Amino acid sequence: xxxxxxxxxxxxxxxxxxxxxxxxxxxxxxxxxxxxxxxxxxxxxxxxxxxxxxxxxxxxxxxxxxxxxxxxxxxxxxxxxxxxxxxxxxxxxxxxxxxxxxxxxxxxxxxxxxxxxxxxxxxxxxxxxxxxxxxxxxxxxxxxxxxxxxxxxxxxxxxxxxxxxxxxxxxxxxxxxxxxxxxxxxxxxxxxxxxxxxxxxxxxxxxxxxxxxxxxxxxxxxxxxxxxxxxxxxxxxxxxxxxxxxxxxxxxxxxxxxxxxxxxxxxxxxxxxxxxxxxxxxxxxxxxxxxxxxxxxxxxxxxxxxxxxxxxxxxxxxxxxxxxxxxxxxxxxxxxxxxxxxxxxxxxxxxxxx
Amino acid sequence: xxxxxxxxxxxxxxxxxxxxxxxxxxxxxxxxxxxxxxxxxxxxxxxxxxxxxxxxxxxxxxxxxxxxxxxxxxxxxxxxxxxxxxxxxxxxxxxxxxxxxxxxxxxxxxxxxxxxxxxxxxxxxxxxxxxxxxxxxxxxxxxxxxxxxxxxxxxxxxxxxxxxxxxxxxxxxxxxxxxxxxxxxxxxxxxxxxxxxxxxxxxxxxxxxxxxxxxxxxxxxxxxxxxxxxxxxxxxxxxxxxxxxxxxxxxxxxxxxxxxxxxxxxxxxxxxxxxxxxxxxxxxxxxxxxxxxxxxxxxxxxxxxxxxxxxxxxxxxxxxxxxxxxxxxxxxxxxxxxxxxxxxxxxxxxxxxxxxxxxxxxxxxxxxxxxxxxxxxxxxxxxxxxxxxxxxxxxxxxxxxxxxxxxxxxxxxxxxxxxxxxxxxxxxxxxxxxxxxxxxxxxxxxxxxxxxxxxxxxxxxxxxxxxxxxxxxxxxxxxxxxxxxxxxxxxxxxxxxxxxxxxxxxxxxxxxxxxxxxxxxxxxxxxxxxxx
Numbered sequence: 001x002x003x004x005x006x007x008x009x010x011x012x013x014x015x016x017x018x019x020x021x022x023x024x025x026x027x028x029x030x031x032x033x034x035x036x037x038x039x040x041x042x043x044x045x046x047x048x049x050x051x052x053x054x055x056x057x058x059x060x061x062x063x064x065x066x067x068x069x070x071x072x073x074x075x076x077x078x079x080x081x082x083x084x085x086x087x088x089x090x091x092x093x094x095x096x097x098x099x100x101x102x103x104x105x106x107x108x109x110x111x112x113x114x115x116x117x118x119x120x121x122x123x124x125x126x127x128x129x130x131x132x133x134x135x136x137x138x139x140x141x142x143x144x145x146x147x148x149x150x151x152x153x154x155x156x157x158x159x160x161x162x163x164x165x166x167x168x169x170x171x172x173x174x175x176x177x178x179x180x181x182x183x184x185x186x187x188x189x190x191x192x193x194x195x196x197x198x199x200x201x202x203x204x205x206x207x208x209x210x211x212x213x214x215x216x217x218x219x220x221x222x223x224x225x226x227x228x229x230x231x232x233x234x235x236x237x238x239x240x241x242x243x244x245x246x247x248x249x250x251x252x253x254x255x256x257x258x259x260x261x262x263x264x265x266x267x268x269x270x271x272x273x274x275x276x277x278x279x280x281x282x283x284x285x286x287x288x289x290x291x292x293x294x295x296x297x298x299x300x301x302x303x304x305x306x307x308x309x310x311x312x313x314x315x316x317x318x319x320x321x322x323x324x325x326x327x328x329x330x331x332x333x334x335x336x337x338x339x340x341x342x343x344x345x346x347x348x349x350x351x352x353x354x
Numbered sequence: 355x356x357x358x359x360x361x362x363x364x365x366x367x368x369x370x371x372x373x374x375x376x377x378x379x380x381x382x383x384x385x386x387x388x389x390x391x392x393x394x395x396x397x398x399x400x401x402x403x404x405x406x407x408x409x410x411x412x413x414x415x416x417x418x419x420x421x422x423x424x425x426x427x428x429x430x431x432x433x434x435x436x437x438x439x440x441x442x443x444x445x446x447x448x449x450x451x452x453x454x455x456x457x458x459x460x461x462x463x464x465x466x467x468x469x470x471x472x473x474x475x476x477x478x479x480x481x482x483x484x485x486x487x488x489x490x491x492x493x494x495x496x497x498x499x500x501x502x503x504x505x506x507x508x509x510x511x512x513x514x515x516x517x518x519x520x521x522x523x524x525x526x527x528x529x530x531x532x533x534x535x536x537x538x539x540x541x542x543x544x545x546x547x548x549x550x551x552x553x554x555x556x557x558x559x560x561x562x563x564x565x566x567x568x569x570x571x572x573x574x575x576x577x578x579x580x581x582x583x584x585x586x587x588x589x590x591x592x593x594x595x596x597x598x599x600x601x602x603x604x605x606x607x608x609x610x611x612x613x614x615x616x617x618x619x620x621x622x623x624x625x626x627x628x629x630x631x632x633x634x635x636x637x638x639x640x641x642x643x644x645x646x647x648x649x650x651x652x653x654x655x656x657x658x659x660x661x662x663x664x665x666x667x668x669x670x671x672x673x674x675x676x677x678x679x680x681x682x683x684x685x686x687x688x689x690x691x692x693x694x695x696x697x698x699x700x701x702x703x704x705x706x707x708x709x710x711x712x713x714x715x716x717x718x719x720x721x722x723x724x725x726x727x728x729x730x731x732x733x734x735x736x737x738x739x740x741x742x743x744x745x746x747x748x749x750x751x752x753x754x755x756x757x758x759x760x761x762x763x764x765x766x767x768x769x770x771x772x773x774x775x776x777x778x779x780x781x782x783x784x785x786x787x788x789x790x791x792x793x794x795x796x797x798x799x800x801x802x803x804x805x806x807x808x809x810x811x812x813x814x815x816x817x818x819x820x821x822x823x824x825x826x827x828x829x830x831x832x833x834x835x836x837x838x839x840x841x842x843x844x845x846x847x848x849x850x851x852x853x854x855x856x857x858x859x860x861x862x863x864x865x866x867x868x869x870x871x872x873x874x875x876x877x878x879x880x881x882x883x884x885x886x
Contacts, residue, residue: 049759049763052759052762052763060804060805061802061804098400099400099571100400100401100552100555101571106571109570165602165603168603168606169606172606172610173606173609173610176610180603180606180607180610180612181596181598181600181603181606181607182596182598185385185612186385186386186389186391186594186596186612186613187385187386187389189574189594189596190389190576190592190594193567193568193576194567194568194576301599301600302600302602302603303603304393304596304597304598304599304600304603306570306572306573306597310572310599311572314397314572319759
């Protein structure tokens with residue numbers, strides 16, 4: 001009897017999974033609606049008048065009124081919100097006021113550029129930041145530690161705008177090591193548009209899939225500087241966090257035990273301690289990645305990179321609210337997606353979290 | 355754990371990519387000799403349909419892909435025959451006939467006919483986008499345009515609702531909205547009765563030297579030369595326009611030779627490139643003028659001596675040289691240089707003593723001015739200079755700094771005291787500025803005539819309204835010029851507008867680039883004469 005009771009109380013594996021999925025779906029829905037509501041209402045209370053920014057200063061009152069009706073801005077705020085949510089749930093994020101194209105289609109064009117840049121940047125940040133942080137933690141106070149901390153601090157404190165321009169000036173302007181602004185040289189860009197097939201919107205993948213390795217190399221030469229710049233910022237954050245997690249971990253008793261048992265220092269640090277640092281590190285990397293995916297506006301502006309951040313900012317400046325809202329929702333979705341993915345990774349890294 | 359080998363591989367891959375990226379110039383494609391590469395901020399483009407394009411960057415494309423019946427010569431900026439070889443106006447001034455040039459074809463190979471020309475103008479009126487008002491001025495509406503503009507054989511006949519100055523019509527026909535489109539092609543792209551508006555927003559169907567091959571908003575466009583252009587084939591096979599919003603980036607690209615022309619340079623970049631033998635700077639005027647306006651709802655601002663005192667308290671030349679550094683030239687009349695009848699003389703200069711004397715004569719004690727100014731760096735600098743020189747003359751200026759759209763709203767609602775503004779002409783005829791600076795048919799609040807700058811400042815120009823209206827009907831071109839000269843003089847002596855500058859455009863070109871024309875104040879850029 002007692003056994004049966006226990007069985008009834010403890011949810012079965014499937015039941016638990018269903019409850020988890022249900023919980024996640026509910027959280028997602030609430031987060032999305034919250035995101036929609038906040039963005040929507042903020043967009044309606046900002047003093048910039050979208051109608052005036054579309055029509056310009058010559059507009060007559062009649063034209064203003066007509067456009068207001070056309071955009072549905074004359075309806076009650078809650079009705080407008082209802083319509084917006086309904087359309088958004090049906091995959092319609094509206095039409096950009098400025099370009100008159102569906103917002104979803106436009107984001108589809110800009111997002112791959114940002115995704116490509118942010119992914120490479122995060123890889124650079126991770127591959128340099130994690131080892132640097134670990135090495136610094138193993139020898140606190142050493143020259144290496146000082147260097148890692150200084151480089152990290154510089155990444156935090158230097159304006160990205162300045163770093164980007166200086167990078168361009170040195171590596172593109174003076175040394176000629178890397179390609180200039182834009183995703184390809186003009187000649188290749190025209191070739192890409194007219195002779196090759198665009199599969200993904202990501203230039204490295206597309207040139208490779210077309211088998212144009214000369215263009216691929218050119219694309220690498222263009223992406224390497226902005227990606228390294230963003231990678232540096234990401235590295236600064238990741239290395240500092242890794243250092244602090246690692247130092248904390250190396251003070252634990254099980255580490256002392258391992259050392260006492262005569263385990264090699266490399267094995268202690270790179271296998272035992274690192275495994276336990278993985279969980280918080282996943283969060284740090286995920287946060288850094290989603291931050292870059294929001295679009296690095298300044299970097300995209302300096303490097304003439306047609307990315308999402310610049311798209312949203314340009315739209316904001318002309319009060320193109322459907323585009324701003326659409327962009328924000330996509331960014332929100334990506335953020336939520338990455339967080340869910342990092343949750344999944346925790347479970348792989350730490351069986352207790354499953 | 356399999357993480358370490360993976361990390362090793364990934365590190366190796368990244369290092370390879372880094373080295374590849376750092377490899378010397380073999381990776382870079384030369385800027386092709388037959389392609390003109392231009393960098394500019396082109397995020398202002400809304401549509402490339404000539405019936406809708408109304409922004410600087412969009413009109414550049416229209417100018418190179420289309421022609422009108424009447425054209426502007428890019429080098430001299432004089433009006434010249436376009437797709438029409440000749441034209442005449444009937445005795446009563448109400449009917450115009452344009453005879454088409456024979457033998458011209460669209461890029462598709464279709465012949466340019468009078469029918470296509472008439473249809474294009476009818477279409478621009480019916481599509482009714484922002485620039486349609488330029489054509490509406492002649493009494494053409496969607497309902498009547500089919501009977502007002504007709505084609506027969508090789509002539510297009512246009513009827514107008516009043517006997518306007520013929521130059522008024524001809525000037526307006528040089529505007530982008532009056533471009534002739536390939537009717538046969540455009541009709542096949544009609545979607546839900548839009549007369550091809552959506553399709554033409556991204557494609558071209560004209561007679562111009564170039565065809566629009568591709569357009570990606572906020573990224574760039576590519577134009578390809580079409581053989582057999584009636585004004586002579588374009589010299590460059592392609593034009594590649596790159597959207598580069600950041601001026602410093604454009605400058606680096608120009609210095610490296612990765613672009614041939616940079617169009618968004620700042621004064622700092624211009625200074626930085628001085629002395630570089632590979633680069634030359636071309637300065638042209640643009641159409642925009644910078645002005646101060648004083649709301650006449652404030653009694654103090656109606657005082658003629660007070661207004662006069664302020665005219666002598668502006669450091670026109672000093673600001674142009676030091677703050678604006680070559681991005682403007684001093685200009686004091688409401689018609690920009692390059693417009694029919696524009697006055698280029700500069701009667702006013704900074705004279706604090708004279709300003710003080712006039713202020714004393716005005717009888718106003720310790721005057722205060724609240725100057726609204728947009729929160730843009732150059733505007734704030736100009737406003738501070740004004741604050742300084744006005745202060746020296748005994749006029750206290752409080753700056754009211756705000757966001758552009760907010761300030762515009764306030765201005766249109768007549769709620770400002772004084773404001774620092776710019777105004778760009780709408781079409782290449784003097785009426786565009788005269789009608790807004792010198793006309794105000796009804797000064798009441800209820801009239802809500804926000805289109806008139808005079809109304810926005812509650813300013814009744816008196817007899818000038820009638821005079822400006824008469825100038826647009828004056829059929830003797832020489833007399834018309836005189837009338838505008840007179841209006842500009844009266845306006846700068848008596849109105850609450852103080853015109854200070856006209857925009858100057860600085861274009862950076864590689865030294866080998868020849869034959870590039872920006873279109874000055876009256877037209878858009880021409881690419882087809884460029885060689886490199």
